[in-house]
Amino acid sequence: MKSFKISFAVCMQNLRKWTGDYKVLLVFVFLLIVNHYHASWFLDFSAGLGSKTGVAPWIFVFAFTGWDFVKIMMLLPLLMLFSNAPFIDDNQPFLISRCTRKSWCFGQILYIIFGSAVYVLISAFSSVLMLLGNIDFNTDWGGVINTAAKVAGTEGAVATGVSNKIVYYFSPFTAMFYTMLLLWFACIFIGLVIYVVNSITGSTGYGVFAGGVLIIFDFIQNMMRSSKLGLDWLSYFSPVSWSSIDLIDITGKRVTPDITFVFCGYAVLIIGLSVLALRISKKQEIKVVQDV
């Protein structure tokens, strides 16, 4: 329990550093821009329909289901946020000398978990923020999203990922819950990959590169899936893609991963990477990296 408290203190100290960090500020500016770009399609579509009620605040779900750059651009700031993993700044050597390596490393993993949660919450919140003045406060999908789903396949609707499948099978709350939960897992996974790769290589570049490759692979997988080339099985090997609820198999055909596979897959990957990070930290060289 004492060890956990120390780890939690390490994690919270890292989170408190966000307030004076330009990089973190920029990450959230990026998120606002991407959400604005995404929301603007819905607002234009709504204006085109002549809708006076506005757009229901659930568009965040569709940011991760289209093939456009929105998903990539939502995840790229995350690479920036965790780019300096294992987060060894001037202050960390003093911290490590006051707590054990294991507690310190576990604290950094906790930081990735909490940092990812904050990232997801702010992403979701900013998607609602971008609709301010045009929100249709509705527990249903609302007229605009329903219409967009009906015309899915036509110009733009594909780009924003408004699919019939999501609107038909999920209620807005369920869709939001699963999207945020799965995105959280994906963010933790990417953060841990950056952490482990950076710790092994002793640099900050390779981890970001590895994270970037995972995100690009999701994009390629998505592209292949929409090309109808019969390469849907690629989605089993792309953990970042599992964060799109559009991909999850709910019909039982098993062409794409089902929800059990996704949860088990994320659990295995996150626990596996955390154990690996803890093992590496035992012999890790403490090299202070100036993050400016």
Add this chain to the structure above:
Amino acid sequence: MKIEKNHSISRGLIGTNVKQIVMSKNFYTAIILAVLILLFTFCSKKFSGEQWEISCYGVCHDFFYLFYFGMMPKLIVLISALPVVTGFCKDWNTGYIRLAAGRAGVSKYMRHKVYACIAGTFITAFIALSIFTLLLRIIMPMTTEAGIANLEFLYPFGGMVEQYPYVYQFMRIICFSSFCTVWSVLGLALSAYIPNRYVVCASSFVIYYVMEQIFNNKVADYVPTWLSIPYLGITTLTTPLFGNVLLDFLYINVLFVGLALAAGTIFVHGAKRRMRNEII
């Protein structure tokens, strides 16, 4: 003798700056990244069978569509600025600026940073877009009759597509590369006030996005065509500019280089203040 020495220092500074850019791996990474992003977007649109029938329209048409929609121009602006925009920031944070500016003089050092930023951004964008055009050219013709018939937003160079498709493409690439330099130098100007690598890298993208939104939503209706900077940058106008292709081409490039130099003066002013410890 003194003039000769000044020239020699200038040449040295320009040479050092150009070497810093061309020899850095960031330069090549940026070019590869830009080409890959262009190719990915192109392939995703082709595979998804969205709104365009690519194979029958040609390079000029598809290049136009990639640039007219969405995030593409912003991403190219961001990527082309990456190898150069952090130049001042690196020099300041490593302390190299004391040696370089001390030897060459503060004003000269600052001016050459602006020139290097303009040249570096232009070269990066130009090479990336040219490679992409050549790659597209391998799989499709420059233009087709269907492509010409479907080319909307024709002005200012659209009239050349039919007879001189290569010149048309070359002009568009040059105009867009000049356009990229404006945002890159604005990023450099910001680096004089906030010498943070991340802020500086992202600033060109953020400034461009915000300015474009303000322009589209608030200003566009009140501004004449010859000042519609976002549309001049991607050379997609709905009305003619001056009616002469060469004049239009010169005007667009002079405008962008002028704007880049204006942003450069902001940088020089800010960097001088920083050197005098007036900005903390």
